Amino acid sequence: MGIIIKPIFTEKQTEMTDKFENRYGFIVLPTANKVEIKKAIEELYNVHVERVNTMKYDGKIKSRHTKSGVVSGKTPSFKKAIVTLKKGDTIDLYSNI
Numbered sequence: 001m002g003i004i005i006k007p008i009f010t011e012k013q014t015e016m017t018d019k020f021e022n023r024y025g026f027i028v029l030p031t032a033n034k035v036e037i038k039k040a041i042e043e044l045y046n047v048h049v050e051r052v053n054t055m056k057y058d059g060k061i062k063s064r065h066t067k068s069g070v071v072s073g074k075t076p077s078f079k080k081a082i083v084t085l086k087k088g089d090t091i092d093l094y095s096n097i
Contacts, residue, residue: 022087
């Protein structure tokens with residue numbers, strides 16, 4: 001897919017999409033900027049992007065107790081983009097599932 005890794009299907013994101021019908025969330029490459037994200041969304045879904053907001057998230061440190069002791073690790077870091085489309089444009093994210 002290139003710059004766009006995957007759309008976000010969380011409860012919080014679905015709530016935001018229901019409240020604001022023209023906002024969608026995507027996990028993107030950490031090196032991608034707003035202009036590249038806008039271009040990729042417009043080419044992939046054939047819509048007009050009005051605005052792109054990006055956020056970087058650090059990975060969380062997780063640990064669990066096992067028979068052999070404590071196992072610790074880290075979840076991966078990622079970059080999230082919230083894309084606002086022009087009025088009347090929609091993306092059908094569930095058609096590819």
